[in-house]
Amino acid sequence: MAYRSEVFVFDGGRPVRAVVRNYTKDDFADILRIQSECFPPPFPSTLWWNEEQLTNHISLFPEGALCVEVDGRLVGSLTGLCVQFDPAHPSHRWEEMTDNGYIRNHNPKGNTLYIVDIAVSPQYRKWGLGKLLLQAMYQVVIELKLERLLGGGRMPGYHLHAPEMTVDDYVQAVMSGDINDPVITFLLRCGRTPVAVVENYLEDEESLNYGFLMEWKNPFN
Structure with a gap:
């Protein structure tokens, strides 16, 4: 099932043509460039995608x-893979859920599409491209008849608020709009x-x- 969608995004008030599609081996160099732009030093380059991981992405799922x-x-x-997830x-x-990004544990019979990674070049982050990519993946969830x-x-x-609040309190403050978190608020949007x-989800100071x-639950299930 190949995916391709052409839409317009906006650079300020200027409409610009954008294309969401499946990436291929020909795109590996550009994807590694995006990784370097999103995660510059002192982030270790050894944690960027490598060719084996990217090859698994396009061959396994x-x-x-x-x-x-x-x-x-x-x-x-x-990038995503299919897994069997129990909400309980x-x-x-x-x-462990992503096989450290290699996705060799991709389960074609799984009930859930699990997001491995999302990256958008910093100079394009005000263009709505992350949301566009996630909306495309929602369409994949529907097409494959997955639960979520x-x-x-x-x-x-x-880390800025940890001295005065628990993580649950922080999440609640983000959910109520009292705090804007760059990632969680984006995902809510x-x-x-x-x-x-x-x-202990991820090593992240x-x-x-x-x-x-x-x-995001499949509304047709």
Whole structure:
């Protein structure tokens, strides 16, 4: 099932043509460029995607390998895999759910599309491209008749508030609009809803290793 959608996004008031499609091997160099733009030093380059991971993405679950072009330039990507998820037991680590990004555990019979990674070049982040990519993945969820899209959001603002509030209090403050978190607030704007706060989700100093699981349920299930 190949995916391709042409839409217009806006650079200020100027409409610009964008294309969301599946990425291929020909896009690997551009995806690595986007990784370097999104995660510059001191973030270690060894944690960017590598060719083996990207090859697995397009061979094991090509439907979950999406990218976005603006005026022919690749500026963002979104990767997922299918897993079997039990909402009654939500706790997990990112690395175990995604096979550390290699997705060799992709389950074609799974009930959930799990987000591995989303990245948009910094100079294009006000254009709505992240939301566009997630909306495209929602369409994949519907096409494959899955129950939900699920992913763990970082909470990069939490370390600033941790001395005076618990992680649950922080999430509640974001949900009530008292605090704007760069990731969680973005995901809320994209239609995601809360599932659970997870400890030791990802090694991330800003989030104090917490992740906030958020889902989008298939409205046709």
